[in-house]
Amino acid sequence: MAKPQPKSKLSETATPLDHGRKMAKYMFEWSTNPTRTLWIGAIGAIFGLVLAGFGLLTAKGTRVRTVPPEAVAMVNGRPVLMADYVAQLESETGKPLAQADAAERKKVLNEMVTEELFVQRGIETDEPSVDPDVRNALVNAVETLVSVDAVTKLPTEDELRVYYEKNRLNYSTLGVLGVKDFVAPGGSDPATALQNAQAAAAAIKAGADPTIVAAKYNLRDTGRVIGGELYFAAQIHLGNALYSKAVALKKGQVTDAIVQPDGPHVVFVTENTPPVATRFEDARLQVLTDYKQDLQKRMQANENKFLRDRADILVAKAFQ
Amino acid sequence: MQLLPGKSRRWKLIAAGISAVVLSLVGYFSYWSSTNAAMLRLLPDSLPSNPALYRFAVAEGHSVFNQNCASCHGRDLQGSQTSGVPKLTDRDWLYGEGRLSEIEQIALYGIRSANHRTKNLADMPAFGRQKPYARYDLAPLTTTEISDIVSYIELAQGRSPDMAAVKRGIDLFDRKGQCFDCHGNDMGGDNYIGAPMLSDKIWLYGDGSREAIARSIEQGRMGVCPMFKDKISPAKIRAVAAYVHSKAPVPPPAD
Numbered sequence: 026m027a028k029p030q031p032k033s034k035l036s037e038t039a040t041p042l043d044h045g046r047k048m049a050k051y052m053f054e055w056s057t058n059p060t061r062t063l064w065i066g067a068i069g070a071i072f073g074l075v076l077a078g079f080g081l082l083t084a085k086g087t088r089v090r091t092v093p094p095e096a097v098a099m100v101n102g103r104p105v106l107m108a109d110y111v112a113q114l115e116s117e118t119g120k121p122l123a124q125a126d127a128a129e130r131k132k133v134l135n136e137m138v139t140e141e142l143f144v145q146r147g148i149e150t151d152e153p154s155v156d157p158d159v160r161n162a163l164v165n166a167v168e169t170l171v172s173v174d175a176v177t178k179l180p181t182e183d184e185l186r187v188y189y190e191k192n193r194l195n196y197s198t199l200g201v202l203g204v205k206d207f208v209a210p211g212g213s214d215p216a217t218a219l220q221n222a223q224a225a226a227a228a229i230k231a232g233a234d235p236t237i238v239a240a241k242y243n244l245r246d247t248g249r250v251i252g253g254e255l256y257f258a259a260q261i262h263l264g265n266a267l268y269s270k271a272v273a274l275k276k277g278q279v280t281d282a283i284v285q286p287d288g289p290h291v292v293f294v295t296e297n298t299p300p301v302a303t304r305f306e307d308a309r310l311q312v313l314t315d316y317k318q319d320l321q322k323r324m325q326a327n328e329n330k331f332l333r334d335r336a337d338i339l340v341a342k343a344f345q
Numbered sequence: 346m347q348l349l350p351g352k353s354r355r356w357k358l359i360a361a362g363i364s365a366v367v368l369s370l371v372g373y374f375s376y377w378s379s380t381n382a383a384m385l386r387l388l389p390d391s392l393p394s395n396p397a398l399y400r401f402a403v404a405e406g407h408s409v410f411n412q413n414c415a416s417c418h419g420r421d422l423q424g425s426q427t428s429g430v431p432k433l434t435d436r437d438w439l440y441g442e443g444r445l446s447e448i449e450q451i452a453l454y455g456i457r458s459a460n461h462r463t464k465n466l467a468d469m470p471a472f473g474r475q476k477p478y479a480r481y482d483l484a485p486l487t488t489t490e491i492s493d494i495v496s497y498i499e500l501a502q503g504r505s506p507d508m509a510a511v512k513r514g515i516d517l518f519d520r521k522g523q524c525f526d527c528h529g530n531d532m533g534g535d536n537y538i539g540a541p542m543l544s545d546k547i548w549l550y551g552d553g554s555r556e557a558i559a560r561s562i563e564q565g566r567m568g569v570c571p572m573f574k575d576k577i578s579p580a581k582i583r584a585v586a587a588y589v590h591s592k593a594p595v596p597p598p599a600d
Binding site for chain 1: 381382383384385386388389390391416417425427428429430444446449450453458459462471473474475485487488489550551556560561563564565566567569571579580582583
């Protein structure tokens, strides 16, 4: 400990210090007077009760007194963001805020405040568990919300390659099939129709022009497939029986006669481009999109599992 | 005996030093937060015409960008054509025209992200798939049809493709593919729904070669920019928007 320093000359004569001491003594006495203490306590309690009652009855007693700088309004403590206001005003009036007049500004702000109030009221009345649309919207919102974090950065080249290898089948072009589909109308004489169709098929195989052959043997072009069609479309238009025979052939080849309810058919292939696998380099952007979507799905599944694990779900015996 | 006064002087010095540091920290912090508040209180689009605040915002925004956006957009804001991340330093905006308020909206809510305020009005359909578009019905296109449309786009690019193919391509662009609906009759794009211009030399995906263009048409595209609303503070969002804004050429004044 330092030795007490000699008192400075100044303190000897200093009246402010004396004054302070006196003041302290007075205050001590004032505040330790029991009646006065009771009174002060009582006034404080009444003031507190009034404040609390006001808050309880009006919901205004607890309001935030200031609007934070990023907001244009506070509705029961929830901000209406300036950025949202600016955007909504622009999309409603079609002009930037600077060009909107006071009435337009006021209208949009009023709408946003009303919307916020209604949303808050809806939560109060537990709208989500009553209204099916609100329920759906909530489900969708949670689904997307849990997966937003899936895309905060780009996957590495290796991760993409692995994904591509695992899902190779998804990365190919669609096959294209072009055919001329001829039918020998069965009508009253199915036997002749079949003979005609068989003869036509043989002639085309031997190299004759399909259109001429068709005319010669009374075959009609059904026009079911026009030009080159994607495999799935050609399959729908031709029907499975004709499609499966035709798709196995090369350009310039022809099927045998295939009997169908409307008569025997002969299908001549004008074009057949099978699907081609897309190289990683070419599919890369598609792989990236699929990779991200897959990741999102996985995160949603995890969320589902997490919610189930922590939830208390009881299923009746009969329904387990 | 001489030691003691000396020691207490040292203590006084240290105390003075500490309080100076604390005071200047408090001072800096209150300057910083009041400047942030002032920056936020302005309408986003009037920030650039307030040089002191704009400079402050751009400086703050630089580090926010490096921490949150550079992983995709690159520290130099050049993006990546192999991943479909747009360059942010050109005047070719997918959305809007590069105003600070527009950039701030994207920083807040992202593109095709999980918020009702996100930009999510259209995607590029995958015309090589059986069901090209999830939002409404569109017919798929064959490889030959896609190739014809690419020839038409090449013509708009100022190259010299086969004119017979171009003729077929125009018809496909205007009818079966309904490309005009999103990209415009003149291929000028639509910066409301984020459909890029196809007649300029700026490509979001790939290098603009025939193959790259065909791949976009065949595979479809739907780039995602994440939302940052609840991840970083409003002040940081405003700052990063200012930073991006400062890196791109100023759009011509609105008339």
